[in-house]
Amino acid sequence: MQVASPARSGRGQAPGRCHRPRSRVAFLRTTSVTGSPPFYFLGIKSKRLGVCGWVLFSLSLLLMIITFPVSIWICLKVIKEYERAVVFRLGRIQADKAKGPGLILILPCIDVFVKVDLRTVTCNIPPQEILTRDSVTTQVDGVVYYRIYSAVSAVANVNDVHQATFLLAQTTLRNVLGTQTLSQILAGREEIAHSIQTLLDDATELWGIRVARxxxxxxxxxxxxxxxxxxxxxxxxxxxxRVLAAEGEMNASKSLKSASMVLAESPIALQLRYLQTLTTVATEKNSTIVFPLPMNILEGIGGVSYDNHKKVPNRA
Structure with missing residues (x-):
C-alpha cells in the first residue's frame, strides 16, 4: 500500500499531534502497490477474503447456479420496511451495515442473516420495592419506550438487546428513586422520568438503542x-x-362597622333602609309580617311602661 507523506497527511494540524484517518472507509480504500483499488463482488471486498474464503465463496456460488431456479426461492429474502437484515458472511458482517428493506441475496452455506425490528418497543417495568431517602418503602412501576437505530450494534455488541435494556431499566429506576424522598417522588414524576431517560439513553447508546420516553x-x-x-x-x-372563615368574619365586621358609621351620620339613609326592609318583607308571601321599629321608639315605650308600673299602688 502507498502511505501518504507526513506533510500531506498533517496539513492544517499543529506539529507534534498524531494524525487520525477521517473515516474507516477512507482508510480501507488505499490503493495497492500496483495502483489497482480493491474491487467488490457480491458485497465482498477482495482483500478481506483469504484463499479458503474465496474457495468457499466459489463453491457456494456454483451450488446456487447448479440448483437454479430452485435456489432463487431459497436465497432471495424479503426484508420489510420496518426491518433490517444483518448479514454475516463467513462470520463477518457484510459491508459493515445492515441491509434492507427489499430483496437481499443470501448465499447458501456461507451466509447467515439476523432480522432486526426497528419499530418502537414498549418495555413494562414491574413494581419495584424501593426504599426512599426518608426510609419509606414504596412500590413503583413504569414503562420505557425505545427503538433500535443501529441494527449492527444491536446484534454485534450485546447478546439480547431487549433483555439487557429491560434489566438496565429496572436497576436505573431503583437507583434514581432511592435518592429521592416520598414527597419528591409524588410531586416530581416528570423530572424523575426525564433523568431516568437520560441515564438509559447514555448507557444503551453502544447497543444501538435510543430511548424515546x-x-x-x-x-x-x-x-x-x-x-x-x-x-x-x-x-x-x-x-x-378556619382561617378563611375568620378572615371572612373580620371583613364582614369591618363592612358592618363602615355601614353603621355611614347610617349614623345620615338619619335619612337609615329611614330609607328601614323602608327598603319593609318592602322586601311585604313582597314575600308570609302569613306573619314583622314590622321592625326603630330603637328610639322602643326605648320610649320601655320608659313609659316603667313609669306606669311605679305609679300603680300595691294593694296587697
Missing part, C-alpha cells in the same frame, strides 16, 4: 401511611377553612 405509572405506599397522609391533609384543609 420513560413514564412512571403508579406509586404504591403502605395503607397505614396512606391513612396518616389523609389525616394530615384533612387537618390542613380544616385549618385553612
Amino acid at each position: 420513560v413514564e412512571i405509572k403508579d406509586v404504591r405506599i403502605p395503607i397505614q401511611l396512606q391513612r396518616s397522609m389523609a389525616a394530615e391533609a384533612e387537618a390542613t384543609r380544616e385549618a385553612r377553612a
Whole structure:
C-alpha cells in the first residue's frame, strides 16, 4: 500500500499531534502497490477474503447456479420496511451495515442473516420495592419506550438487546428513586422520568438503542401511611377553612362597622333602609309580617311602661 507523506497527511494540524484517518472507509480504500483499488463482488471486498474464503465463496456460488431456479426461492429474502437484515458472511458482517428493506441475496452455506425490528418497543417495568431517602418503602412501576437505530450494534455488541435494556431499566429506576424522598417522588414524576431517560439513553447508546420516553405509572405506599397522609391533609384543609372563615368574619365586621358609621351620620339613609326592609318583607308571601321599629321608639315605650308600673299602688 502507498502511505501518504507526513506533510500531506498533517496539513492544517499543529506539529507534534498524531494524525487520525477521517473515516474507516477512507482508510480501507488505499490503493495497492500496483495502483489497482480493491474491487467488490457480491458485497465482498477482495482483500478481506483469504484463499479458503474465496474457495468457499466459489463453491457456494456454483451450488446456487447448479440448483437454479430452485435456489432463487431459497436465497432471495424479503426484508420489510420496518426491518433490517444483518448479514454475516463467513462470520463477518457484510459491508459493515445492515441491509434492507427489499430483496437481499443470501448465499447458501456461507451466509447467515439476523432480522432486526426497528419499530418502537414498549418495555413494562414491574413494581419495584424501593426504599426512599426518608426510609419509606414504596412500590413503583413504569414503562420505557425505545427503538433500535443501529441494527449492527444491536446484534454485534450485546447478546439480547431487549433483555439487557429491560434489566438496565429496572436497576436505573431503583437507583434514581432511592435518592429521592416520598414527597419528591409524588410531586416530581416528570423530572424523575426525564433523568431516568437520560441515564438509559447514555448507557444503551453502544447497543444501538435510543430511548424515546420513560413514564412512571403508579406509586404504591403502605395503607397505614396512606391513612396518616389523609389525616394530615384533612387537618390542613380544616385549618385553612378556619382561617378563611375568620378572615371572612373580620371583613364582614369591618363592612358592618363602615355601614353603621355611614347610617349614623345620615338619619335619612337609615329611614330609607328601614323602608327598603319593609318592602322586601311585604313582597314575600308570609302569613306573619314583622314590622321592625326603630330603637328610639322602643326605648320610649320601655320608659313609659316603667313609669306606669311605679305609679300603680300595691294593694296587697
